Amino acid sequence: MDYAVSSKAPALLKADCLVVALNKGATDLPDTLPDATRKLISACVKSGDFAGKKQQTLLLQQPPELSATRLLLVGTGAEGALGVQAFLQLAATVAKGVAATGARSAAWLLDNIAVKEHDTAWIVREGSRGVADNTYRYDTYRSDKSGAPALKRFTFLTSAPAADAKQALAEGTAIAAGMALAKDLGNRPPNDCHPDYLVTVAKALADEYPALKLKTISEKQAEKLGMGAFCSVARGSERDGQIMIFEYQGAKGAPVALVGKGITFDTGGISLKPGASMDEMKYDMCGAASVFGTVKAVCELQLPIHLVAVVVAAENMPDGRASRPGDIVRTLSGQTVEILNTDAEGRLVLCDALTYVQQKYKPSAVVDIATLTGACVVALGAHAQAVYANDAELAEELLLAGEDCGDRGWPMPLWDDYQEQLDSPFADMANIGGPKAGSITAACFLSRFTKDVSWAHLDIAGTAWVSGGKLKGATGRPVPMLTRYLMHKAGSGDD
Numbered sequence: 038m039d040y041a042v043s044s045k046a047p048a049l050l051k052a053d054c055l056v057v058a059l060n061k062g063a064t065d066l067p068d069t070l071p072d073a074t075r076k077l078i079s080a081c082v083k084s085g086d087f088a089g090k091k092q093q094t095l096l097l098q099q100p101p102e103l104s105a106t107r108l109l110l111v112g113t114g115a116e117g118a119l120g121v122q123a124f125l126q127l128a129a130t131v132a133k134g135v136a137a138t139g140a141r142s143a144a145w146l147l148d149n150i151a152v153k154e155h156d157t158a159w160i161v162r163e164g165s166r167g168v169a170d171n172t173y174r175y176d177t178y179r180s181d182k183s184g185a186p187a188l189k190r191f192t193f194l195t196s197a198p199a200a201d202a203k204q205a206l207a208e209g210t211a212i213a214a215g216m217a218l219a220k221d222l223g224n225r226p227p228n229d230c231h232p233d234y235l236v237t238v239a240k241a242l243a244d245e246y247p248a249l250k251l252k253t254i255s256e257k258q259a260e261k262l263g264m265g266a267f268c269s270v271a272r273g274s275e276r277d278g279q280i281m282i283f284e285y286q287g288a289k290g291a292p293v294a295l296v297g298k299g300i301t302f303d304t305g306g307i308s309l310k311p312g313a314s315m316d317e318m319k320y321d322m323c324g325a326a327s328v329f330g331t332v333k334a335v336c337e338l339q340l341p342i343h344l345v346a347v348v349v350a351a352e353n354m355p356d357g358r359a360s361r362p363g364d365i366v367r368t369l370s371g372q373t374v375e376i377l378n379t380d381a382e383g384r385l386v387l388c389d390a391l392t393y394v395q396q397k398y399k400p401s402a403v404v405d406i407a408t409l410t411g412a413c414v415v416a417l418g419a420h421a422q423a424v425y426a427n428d429a430e431l432a433e434e435l436l437l438a439g440e441d442c443g444d445r446g447w448p449m450p451l452w453d454d455y456q457e458q459l460d461s462p463f464a465d466m467a468n469i470g471g472p473k474a475g476s477i478t479a480a481c482f483l484s485r486f487t488k489d490v491s492w493a494h495l496d497i498a499g500t501a502w503v504s505g506g507k508l509k510g511a512t513g514r515p516v517p518m519l520t521r522y523l524m525h526k527a528g529s530g531d532d
């Protein structure tokens with residue numbers, strides 16, 4: 038799909054569908070619309086066909102005095118300026134409304150929309166990201182692809198200065214492209230999405246963007262390096278574990294590091310998970326997927342930052358060589374871990390990757406992203422990712438970045454009080470902390486491997502995919518939060 042910005046008058050824009058969003062009661066008809074069009078809309082309001090309610094749409098054919106062949110009215114449901122979440126909801130309704138028409142080209146008038154605390158560049162960026170996000174489909178494995186959208190071109194109509202609008206569109210579509218990559222990886226079935234496949238994708242990405250360097254560490258090499266925790270998980274599968282390290286040097290100085298959990302399927306291992314919904318554990322590599330997606334967005338935008346991005350990939354299977362509850366392993370950091378539950382594997386693969394990235398790259402900040410605990414889903418549901426950090430400033434940067442684009446996080450405690458839940462009678466620590474505060478004790482475990490660096494951990498177990506039913510699918514989160522965070526680091530993200 039092609040996205041564009043234009044400052045043309047809405048009446049002059051040739052498209053199969055012109056979209057106009059209207060407030061509650063449709064009292065604020067944009068004066069850039071021709072009189073005859075405004076009259077027609079007023080008539081629709083008077084007759085009760087359209088009231089500007091949230092998610093309400095009305096499609097009109099052959100609107101008078103417009104070059105577009107259809108006019109799609111969409112309600113905002115608000116009296117005045119919209120909040121961030123309401124605007125993103127509107128963009129979703131617009132995208133779905135247009136897709137339902139079969140239009141091949143569409144344009145959305147943005148000038149009559151106001152979003153609290155944000156300018157028109159923000160509206161173009163998040164509007165384009167929102168539209169692109171909501172036109173995503175995953176049909177790689179479907180024989181019948183006839184449901185594919187007809188839409189080929191989408192134009193955002195704005196009177197914002199052309200250079201600003203273009204830059205905002207480039208940002209929105211780059212983040213959306215990163216989200217689409219993360220969704221593709223997440224949705225891919227686990228028989229075809231395994232650590233070696235992720236290496237193939239990593240190589241393709243490094244080929245696509247010359248600024249990107251890639252290094253891989255095989256399971257064998259990891260063993261030699263002393264990554265006993267990572268290997269104890271990877272060993273339980275026929276498929277080899279893999280670690281991928283991207284380096285993107287768009288600036289000098291110490292890098293920011295991202296580390297993504299890439300368990301391509303989590304059976305639980307010998308501590309086997311129950312069968313219901315186990316298919317969803319193909320999404321246990323969504324932290325890794327978000328790292329791929331963020332790397333893609335950063336490369337597209339050529340951000341002036343130094344970034345190191347690590348994907349730690351393994352399959353958690355109950356093989357003959359799999360870990361047993363009671364096994365003790367030595368991590369790369371030298372600390373020993375008693376594995377009391379083989380289903381708490383994410384922290385085991387992450388701890389070695391966290392140690393490695395600190396030893397090798399001396400980063401100024403490290404952020405790990407992981408579908409780490411079911412407890413996080415209980416605590417925060419599907420709306421916010423849990424944000425843990427040993428540095429209040431880093432936590433704030435991530436929270437603000439998420440707030441800015443509606444990809445929200447919520448702060449969680451990392452108090453020492455919780456640490457003793459990880460005590461083991463035989464090793465330096467256990468890999469589980471008992472039934473209470475499961476997301477927090479998982480974060481506490483990771484904190485023991487990140488003492489000397491500014492570090493944050495995002496538990497995305499609730500936000501990375503939509504569970505169950507027809508709507509099941511990866512969300513591409515937290516690519517927007519991470520990319521906005523890095524844009525701010527690059528000094529290019531201020532609205």
Ligand code: BES
Nearest residue numbers: 321378380381408409410411412469498
């Ligand atoms: N990948 C899971 C976490 C998960 C479970 C995410 C369900 C989303 C939905 C992780 O590896 C896991 O199994 N965690 C265990 C930890 C427990 C054994 C301490 C969990 O949350 O049950």
Ligand code: MN
Nearest residue numbers: 303380381382
């Ligand atoms: Mn698990």
Ligand code: ZN
Nearest residue numbers: 300303321383
């Ligand atoms: Zn897992």
